Amino acid sequence: MAFQSGQQQYQVLKGIDWEIKRGDIQLLMGPSGSGKTTLLSILAGLLTPTAGKVYLLGQDITSMSPRQLARFRRDNIGFIFQGFNLFPALTAAENIEVVLNIKGVRGARARYQAKALLEEVGLGLQANQKPRDLSGGQKQRVAIARALADNPPLIMADEPTAALDSQSGHTVIELLRRLAKEGGATVLMVTHDSRIIDAADRVTYLEDGMLWS
């Protein structure tokens, strides 16, 4: 991946050749500015690489049309962003329901599943609150519950526990671990959180745009 800035080409990622095992909790670590978010965005199909290919669940996402890619992402990837990306006008539960609706789960079933997901992340009592009435850690947990909606086989997360206190950090790690180990999901996470390392199957380092295992 190279970014153009004026006349200069700035190469962020160099010769990345990476295979992630299905069902693993795979961590990506590295210094600030090393390209972690860029790499994660490419692997999630949110950013098109300058060169190279990305295969997810055996499919080449880099050769999909924008429409095919959008559908693939909707059906297969739960993404937790570095910010929260919640809809400010919707309650915590509604933020999850809209995503379920997009995935084809509607009405009472969507309401029930949204409530159950919020309970799993310890926010059963906050279901009807809007993002402005939630703390940073609570917003992050809503974002996580939303990414888990409808059990996607791939979960990608950029610093999911950065804004959390140690108790809710643990809840989130435990939740992601259960999803991977019981649900068979593959979890790819960018993190600086040393607590997550214990729960991980594999840790890979990105430095100067190159990967080190």
Ligand SMILES: Nc1ncnc2c1ncn2[C@@H]1O[C@H](COP(=O)(O)OP(=O)(O)OP(=O)(O)O)[C@@H](O)[C@H]1O
């Ligand atoms: N759209 C863009 N245009 C130009 N340069 C960019 C763009 N996005 C990222 N970069 C540059 O690419 C490099 C890697 O950025 P990236 O956000 O991937 O780092 P990171 O490892 O996620 O850092 P952090 O740990 O601080 O989140 C940085 O030098 C950044 O300035």
Ligand SMILES: [Mg+2]
């Ligand atoms: Mg980043």
